[in-house]
Amino acid sequence: MSQHTAENREPLVHLSKRPTIHPVKSALIRLAAIVLGLAVCGLVAFLLIEKIRENPGKIWDFYNAFIKGAFSTPRKFWKFLRSTAILLGIALALTPAFRMRFWNTGAEGQTLVGVLGAIAVSFYLGDKVPEGVLLMLMLLAAMLSGAVWGVIPALCKAKWNTNETLFTLMMNYVATFLVSYFLVIWVPNGSSSLPKMKYGKLPAIGGNDYLLPILVVLFLTIALYIYVNYSKHGYEINVVGESVRTAQYVGINVRKVIIRTMILSGMLCGLVGYLIAAGMDQTVTTNSVGGQGFTAIMVSWLGKFNPLFMILTSGLIQVLNQGAAQISQDFNVSGALPAVITGIILFFIIGCEFFINYELHFRGRHGRAQAKKEGVK
Amino acid sequence: MEKALALQMRGITKRFGSVVANDHVDLDVYRGEILAILGENGCGKTTLMNMISGIYFPDEGQIFVDGQEVVIRSPKDAFRHRIGMIHQHFKLVDLFTAGENIVLGVKEEGRYNLKSVNAAVTKLAEKYGFHLDPQKKIYDMSVSEKQTVEILKVLYRGADILILDEPTAVLTPQEISRLFDVLRRMKADGKSIIIITHKLNEVLEVSDRVAILRKGEHIATVNTSETNEAQLTEMMVGKKVDLEIDRTMPVNAAPRLMVKNLNLDDNEGLHVLKDISFTAYGGEILGIAGIAGSGQRELLESIAGLQPVKSGEIIFLNPKKDKPVTFFHKSMKRVKELGAQGAFHDGKMQPVSFDGMSTSAVRKWVESGDVLFKEDEIINLRDKTPLEIRGLGVRLSFVPEDRLGMGLVGSMGITDNMMLRSYRKGPAMFLDRKKPRALADEIIEELQVNTPGTNTPVRRLSGGNVQKVLVGREIAFTPKVLMAAYPVRGLDINSSYTIYNLLNKQKESGVAVIFVGEDLDVLLALCDRILVINSGAVTGVVDARTATKEEIGLLMTRTERKEDA
Numbered sequence: 001m002s003q004h005t006a007e008n009r010e011p012l013v014h015l016s017k018r019p020t021i022h023p024v025k026s027a028l029i030r031l032a033a034i035v036l037g038l039a040v041c042g043l044v045a046f047l048l049i050e051k052i053r054e055n056p057g058k059i060w061d062f063y064n065a066f067i068k069g070a071f072s073t074p075r076k077f078w079k080f081l082r083s084t085a086i087l088l089g090i091a092l093a094l095t096p097a098f099r100m101r102f103w104n105t106g107a108e109g110q111t112l113v114g115v116l117g118a119i120a121v122s123f124y125l126g127d128k129v130p131e132g133v134l135l136m137l138m139l140l141a142a143m144l145s146g147a148v149w150g151v152i153p154a155l156c157k158a159k160w161n162t163n164e165t166l167f168t169l170m171m172n173y174v175a176t177f178l179v180s181y182f183l184v185i186w187v188p189n190g191s192s193s194l195p196k197m198k199y200g201k202l203p204a205i206g207g208n209d210y211l212l213p214i215l216v217v218l219f220l221t222i223a224l225y226i227y228v229n230y231s232k233h234g235y236e237i238n239v240v241g242e243s244v245r246t247a248q249y250v251g252i253n254v255r256k257v258i259i260r261t262m263i264l265s266g267m268l269c270g271l272v273g274y275l276i277a278a279g280m281d282q283t284v285t286t287n288s289v290g291g292q293g294f295t296a297i298m299v300s301w302l303g304k305f306n307p308l309f310m311i312l313t314s315g316l317i318q319v320l321n322q323g324a325a326q327i328s329q330d331f332n333v334s335g336a337l338p339a340v341i342t343g344i345i346l347f348f349i350i351g352c353e354f355f356i357n358y359e360l361h362f363r364g365r366h367g368r369a370q371a372k373k374e375g376v377k
Numbered sequence: 378m379e380k381a382l383a384l385q386m387r388g389i390t391k392r393f394g395s396v397v398a399n400d401h402v403d404l405d406v407y408r409g410e411i412l413a414i415l416g417e418n419g420c421g422k423t424t425l426m427n428m429i430s431g432i433y434f435p436d437e438g439q440i441f442v443d444g445q446e447v448v449i450r451s452p453k454d455a456f457r458h459r460i461g462m463i464h465q466h467f468k469l470v471d472l473f474t475a476g477e478n479i480v481l482g483v484k485e486e487g488r489y490n491l492k493s494v495n496a497a498v499t500k501l502a503e504k505y506g507f508h509l510d511p512q513k514k515i516y517d518m519s520v521s522e523k524q525t526v527e528i529l530k531v532l533y534r535g536a537d538i539l540i541l542d543e544p545t546a547v548l549t550p551q552e553i554s555r556l557f558d559v560l561r562r563m564k565a566d567g568k569s570i571i572i573i574t575h576k577l578n579e580v581l582e583v584s585d586r587v588a589i590l591r592k593g594e595h596i597a598t599v600n601t602s603e604t605n606e607a608q609l610t611e612m613m614v615g616k617k618v619d620l621e622i623d624r625t626m627p628v629n630a631a632p633r634l635m636v637k638n639l640n641l642d643d644n645e646g647l648h649v650l651k652d653i654s655f656t657a658y659g660g661e662i663l664g665i666a667g668i669a670g671s672g673q674r675e676l677l678e679s680i681a682g683l684q685p686v687k688s689g690e691i692i693f694l695n696p697k698k699d700k701p702v703t704f705f706h707k708s709m710k711r712v713k714e715l716g717a718q719g720a721f722h723d724g725k726m727q728p729v730s731f732d733g734m735s736t737s738a739v740r741k742w743v744e745s746g747d748v749l750f751k752e753d754e755i756i757n758l759r760d761k762t763p764l765e766i767r768g769l770g771v772r773l774s775f776v777p778e779d780r781l782g783m784g785l786v787g788s789m790g791i792t793d794n795m796m797l798r799s800y801r802k803g804p805a806m807f808l809d810r811k812k813p814r815a816l817a818d819e820i821i822e823e824l825q826v827n828t829p830g831t832n833t834p835v836r837r838l839s840g841g842n843v844q845k846v847l848v849g850r851e852i853a854f855t856p857k858v859l860m861a862a863y864p865v866r867g868l869d870i871n872s873s874y875t876i877y878n879l880l881n882k883q884k885e886s887g888v889a890v891i892f893v894g895e896d897l898d899v900l901l902a903l904c905d906r907i908l909v910i911n912s913g914a915v916t917g918v919v920d921a922r923t924a925t926k927e928e929i930g931l932l933m934t935r936t937e938r939k940e941d942a
Contacts, residue, residue, distance in 0.1 A: 020837065230807050235800055238789070245783045248683060249775070250797045251764030 015358045026356045030349070037348030038063065041341045049331050065330050066323030080318055082210040082280070085217040086272060088314040090289075090296035092217070092224050092307055093268030096261045097150075099228060099305050101241040102157070106168030108293025109175030110149040110266045112286075114273020116179050117145030119197065119284040122277075123186060126199035134200045135278060142274035143267045149175065150266020151259060158255035172293070176286045183284070196282040202275075213279040220268070225307040237261055269293075302349065320345060380407040382444065383538055383569040384429070384460070389438035391424055396867070398424040400593045401438070406538065411560060411570045413584035413601070415577075415613055417668070417895065421593040422573045423465075426540045430462035431455040442538075461531030462540040467523050469515045475522075476511035479530045501532055505562045520645070521552040528559070539563065540571045545579055546670070546912075547647065557583045575613075575668050577606050577934045591615055610930040614897055622877050622902045625885060630658035632694050633889035634680070634858050639689035641675055641913075649675045651914040653689070657858065662880060662890040664904030664921060666897065666929050672913035673893045674778055677860050681775045682763045693771050695754040695857065701746040709736065712743060721750050767798075774856035776848055778863050778893075780840075784847045787836030791817040791828065791846055794835055798854060820849035824875060841872030848879055859883050862893040877903055897926045909933055 045052050045062050052058045070080040090107050097104040104110075118138040125134060153167040183192040205211040228234040236257050240247045247254050276288055299317060303310030324338025384406040391399045399421045406412050416422050427433045429440065431452040439446055442458045449455050455462070469478050476495040495511040502509045507525050515523060524544065531539055541560075545553045560570055560583060574580060580587055581601060588598040589612040596612050634657040641650035650672045657663045665673055678684040680691055702712060702721060713731055715721065716739075721729040729748055731739050742748055756769055766773055781787040785794045795813035803809065817831045824845040828838055835843055844864060851859065861880065865873040880903065884890050894900045900907055904921040909932035917932040 232800055232806060232808055235793070235796065235808055239786055239797070242786045242788055243782055245779070246786055246797070249681070249763065249777065249783050251762060251767065253764075 013360055013362055015360060018357060018359050021356055029352050029355050033348040033352035034345070037345040040348070041344050044341065044344065048337060049333055051331050061330065062327065065326040066319065068330075069322035069324070069326035070319045076322065078208070078210045080322055081214050083321070084314050084318045085214045086276060086280075087292050087296055087299060087318060088310055089213075089217045089220060089272035089275065090269060090293055091299035091303070091310050091314055092220055093146075093265050093272060094296055094300045095224060095305050095307060095310070096228060096234075096237055097265040098300050099234075099241050100237045100258065100261050102154070102258060102262065103165040104150070104153075104168050104262070104265055105165050105294070105297060106149065106153065106171045107265075107269050107296050108289050108291065109168070109172035110146045110269035111273040111276070111289045111293050112172075112175045112179060112284075113145040113149045114142040114270030115277045115281070115284045115288045116175075116182065116273075117141035117270065118200070118274045118277035119194070119282075120182065122197045122200035122282075123194075126197060131199060135202065138200050138278055139271070139274050142277065143270040146270020146273060147263045147267040150262045150264075150269065154259045154262030158258050179284055179286045179288075183286075193285070194283045200278050201282060202279040209279075213275040216271075216275060220271075221307045221311060224268075228305075228307070233257075233260070298346070298350070317346075380409055382406075383408045383442070385441040385444075386425075386429070387439045387441070389425065389428060389435050389440070391421075391428060391433060391435055397593050399428075399435075402590070402593075402595045404588055404595060404598070406569045406571060408537075408569055409564055409567045410585040411564050411572060411583055412598075413580040413587045414571060414573045414590060415575060415580055415587050415609060416590035417575065417613060420590045422590055423542055425590070426462060426542060426571065426573060429455065429460055429538075430540060431460075432462075456534050456536065459535055459537040460540070461534060461536030461538070463524070463527045463531060463542065463544065465542040465546065467527055469523060469526060471516045472514065474512050474514050475509055475518075475526045475529075478515060478526055479511070479533050483534060498529055498533065501529055505532070505559050505566070507559060520547045520647070521549075521556075524548070524556070532563075537567070538569045538571070540573070542573045543575075544572060545574065545576060553579070575934060577609055577931075580609065581606070589613055606931065607927060610927050610934070614926045614930045622874075622899075623881060624903065624905075625881070627658065627661040627884070627905055629887070630660045631696065632656050633659040634891075635690070635692040635694065636676075636680070637690040637692065639676070639679060639691065640687040641672075641679055641684060642687050643675075649913050650679065650686075651912075653910070653913070653915055655908050655915065655918065657889040657891055659857070659887045659889045660884060661905040662884050662892050662903060664900040664907040665891065665893040665910065666895075666900050666907050667910040667933055669895060671910050671933075673910065674862060675913075676910075677775060677777070677862055677891070677893065680758065680858075680860065681773065682758060682761050682766050686759060689759065691758040693754075693756045693758055693773070693858070695756070695771070696751070700750060702743050702748045702750055709740065713739065715750075716748075721748050723747055723749065772854060772856045772858070774851035774854060774859045776844075776851050776859070776861040776864050778866070780843050780847050781836060784851075785835050785843065788834050790830070790832035790834060791821065791826070792831045794846060795820075795850055795853075798850065816850075816853055820846060820853070824849050824879075840867045841869055841875075844868055844872065844876060848876060852879060852883060856883070856888055858889045858891070860891040860893075863895060864892070865899065866895070873899075897929055900929070901926065911935060 042059055042062065046056065046059065047053070049062070052062060069076065071077055090111055093110070094104055094107050118141055121138045121141045122134065125137060129137065149171055153162070153164050153171060156162040156167060157164045180192070183194060184190075187194055202212050205215075228237065236247070236252050239250070239252060240254055240257050244254055247257070273289070277284065281288060295317060299310055299314045302313040320342045324342050325335075327333070327338045327341070328335050382405060386402060386404040389399055389402045389404075390397070402421075402425055404425075414422050414426070424433065428435045429449065431449045431454050434450060440449060441447065442460070447454075447458050449458065449460070452462075470481065473481070476491055476498055479498055480489075480491070480494045498509070498511040502525075507529065509522065509525050509529065513522070515526065518526070524547070528539070528541075544556060548556060557579075560572070564570060572584065584601045586598055586600055587604065587609065589596040589609065591613065599608075636656070637654050639650050639653040640648065643649045653672075653676060655663070665676070667673055675684055679686050716729055716731040719728050723729055724747055734742075756771055758766055758771065758773075761769070777783040786797070792810055792814045795816045796808065796810070799813070800808055814831060820826060821828060821831070826838070826842045826845045826849075828842060835846055838846070848861070848864060859880070864876050864880070868876065877899075880890050880892060892900070892904060894903075901921050901924065907919050907921050907924065907929060908915060909917045909919065909929055911933055916935050919928060919932070
């Protein structure tokens with residue numbers, strides 16, 4: 001029986017969860033992942049970009065473009081800061097829910113209804129109330145819309161234990177179609193393209209349009225850091241997220257915490273929607289949030305749900321995004337290729353978490369030998 | 378024995394970390410016999426069987442099937458060697474029919490034909506005397522029918538060695554006798570049957586031989602016809618070990634917690650607790666003994682307000698301070714009567730006498746609020762949430778079995794875990810970590826918790842240190858009732874003694890301690906009285922100072938209540 005020998009052996013590789021990992025070791029794993037990711041990107045670029053294939057020396061321009069995209073001119077830099085702020089803002093909004101292990105995948109929709117709410121107020125009341133009052137009303141409308149969008153899945157989760165991931169995801173589509181619906185009403189010519197609002201624009205600080213949203217998000221980062229770490233609410237969120245049974249054991253009303261946290265999460269998404277509406281776009285389209293609601297999920301995860309780490313992760317992702325755009329421009333390739341490159345790098349960054357959490361044992365080397373050692377002890 | 382060997386195990390060892398679950402176990406199983414594996418909880422019965430059925434891989438040792446050495450790495454390998462296990466918790470797809478579940482995962486030649494599968498299943502069922510409709514969906518089935526599907530699933534795959542893990546735990550007596558008939562028929566057909574159980578009467582009824590495991594070791598295998606309950610119990614629980622735990626006599630023991638006719642059903646409608654009644658006294662340690670899963674956890678959780686009970690009362694008795702007499706709940710006549718009996722006193726603790734006083738004078742005195750009486754506070758904890766229980770001022774501490782999954786938050790440090798019970802205090806929005814930190818330092822110092830710091834996640838601490846943190850916190854709230862479920866499970870000797878001493882100190886300060894344990898030596902050495910439960914019902918209450926291990930062991934495995942003295 002030839003199969004006999006093959007099957008009578010210990011498995012080749014088996015995994016075990018690491019109880020702890022030295023910070024230096026985990027940092028090295030992450031670094032190795034980024035280096036490996038960049039190397040694979042270089043290879044892909046070499047294979048797919050004609051200019052590099054013809055002249056391999058240009059590969060350095062390729063890597064340089066990542067830096068150039070975000071930092072080569074003051075305008076690019078400010079743009080980088082602002083888009084980082086928006087992404088970070090949405091990621092911050094998701095964080096309380098994520099810390100509660102409530103997988104809110106509906107930030108896109110919650111932010112979009114925030115934009116819609118703000119623009120609706122500006123559309124209907126723009127010329128009827130003073131600018132200051134209008135901005136306040138827009139803020140309220142945006143936050144309320146976001147909160148409603150966030151609390152609906154939470155209510156259903158608390159009452160019928162529905163799956164929050166699917167529910168919040170579906171709410172995104174509802175939000176998109178709600179925007180389409182209003183655009184049909186608001187834009188009589190049928191182009192669905194709403195002109196910029198004349199009223200309800202956040203003031204520029206010192207002539208810089210970008211500064212106010214950035215400052216708001218910076219403030220939000222600190223506030224949220226304090227909220228999740230030092231407030232009673234934040235503490236309850238952590239307990240519920242870690243173990244519902246522990247929460248029940250100490251008498252935390254789990255449903256109440258879920259609903260309250262999702263109101264907060266949705267409300268903060270609405271706030272970012274307001275920043276987009278009043279601080280940047282002055283209009284609404286079905287693409288106003290542009291997928292950042294999904295990217296923010298990654299930002300929050302990679303930042304380990306810590307608002308301060310998330311500054312770094314959102315920055316990193318925006319550097320990649322703008323770098324990708326730069327590559328597309330410099331090498332005259334379609335926009336899809338840079339997206340592939342960003343994807344490769346993120347794949348490595350996220351994938352390396354596996355090796356931080358788990359250890360591989362190869363046959364013979366560790367497994368049985370180690371077990372025997374422990375046995376002797 | 379003239380029968381052929383079906384399965385042999387030689388030197389099987391399995392460790393989980395530093396815990397040895399099975400220590401060089403040798404075991405033989407013959408064709409056409411029913412072998413019972415008997416042992417207390419945690420003695421390694423299921424682990425051993427999991428290694429034969431391919432769930433775990435042994436660290437050391439060899440397995441032989443029909444005399445040939447085999448390596449079993451997965452349930453698939455086990456089936457290749459004609460070994461099948463029926464697990465305690467069924468592994469069936471609810472939405473599928475019995476037939477679909479049975480054929481699931483079987484690789485057969487030719488096209489998938491459910492009709493022929495159903496026919497084969499029906500034939501197989503008839504052969505061994507089962508009653509089963511292969512087209513019935515699992516969600517429409519009773520527990521016993523589901524078990525039938527599990528057994529047929531294994532038979533359909535051609536298993537000759539069947540392992541049944543606690544097959545009778547969920548069955549009614551009638552269903553049990555039907556199952557035993559089936560097992561006997563399979564035995565007559567030449568199958569080897571291994572049945573894991575801790576019910577002695579069933580062992581004696583159905584098995585041919587009994588293998589006894591204790592603390593991971595194979596103690597002996599005996600022929601059922603040559604043994605009896607007493608001998609089996611002794612082998613199962615072992616000789617009494619003296620633990621030298623300082624035990625004082627209870628002083629001024631007064632009823633503190635009364636549980637009356639408590640009934641509880643689980644989600645599937647099974648009766649988890651049946652008419653449980655007992656009283657826990659302040660100043661004593663009441664032990665609760667029983668095979669794990671007999672309802673201990675549910676009992677404690679019901680008392681703590683974590684399980685909605687079906688019926689019964691959970692009464693907390695708190696002798697209260699003076700209360701003024703009012704006519705609101707006592708008529709004039711009653712007040713005079715009680716006064717004559719000496720039930721009342723005044724503010725200086727002098728007895729009140731209404732002798733020779735006019736009715737109006739009595740009324741005036743009572744209305745002035747100076748006539749006092751002692752009222753016992755009686756609070757029914759039933760249907761109250763943990764928060765409501767605390768709100769009523771009932772100081773009930775609970776050390777749950779699942780330390781990191783329920784009692785503590787594994788990812789948080791000691792300080793943050795100290796806050797779990799108290800963080801709500803005060804109107805401030807933010808947490809006050811000052812007191813919890815002081816408490817954490819105190820517990821680390823007093824209980825000698827070995828930790829790098831107060832912010833190290835408690836998950837990283839060793840089992841003993843985790844338990845010290847949990848017990849320390851629960852004691853810090855000066856409870857009136859302290860419930861502890863398996864507080865020394867997995868702890869080394871020193872940590873165990875720290876916990877025993879803590880519980881004893883609580884008892885001496887008048888706390889009613891309820892201790893759920895598994896080690897009978899510990900129960901006998903630590904407790905004052907021991908309540909024995911089996912399958913959710915009380916089977917006896919014994920005096921821990923005079924009872925023997927065998928006595929408790931018998932009560933743990935007995936199904937009817939034995940009237941105790």
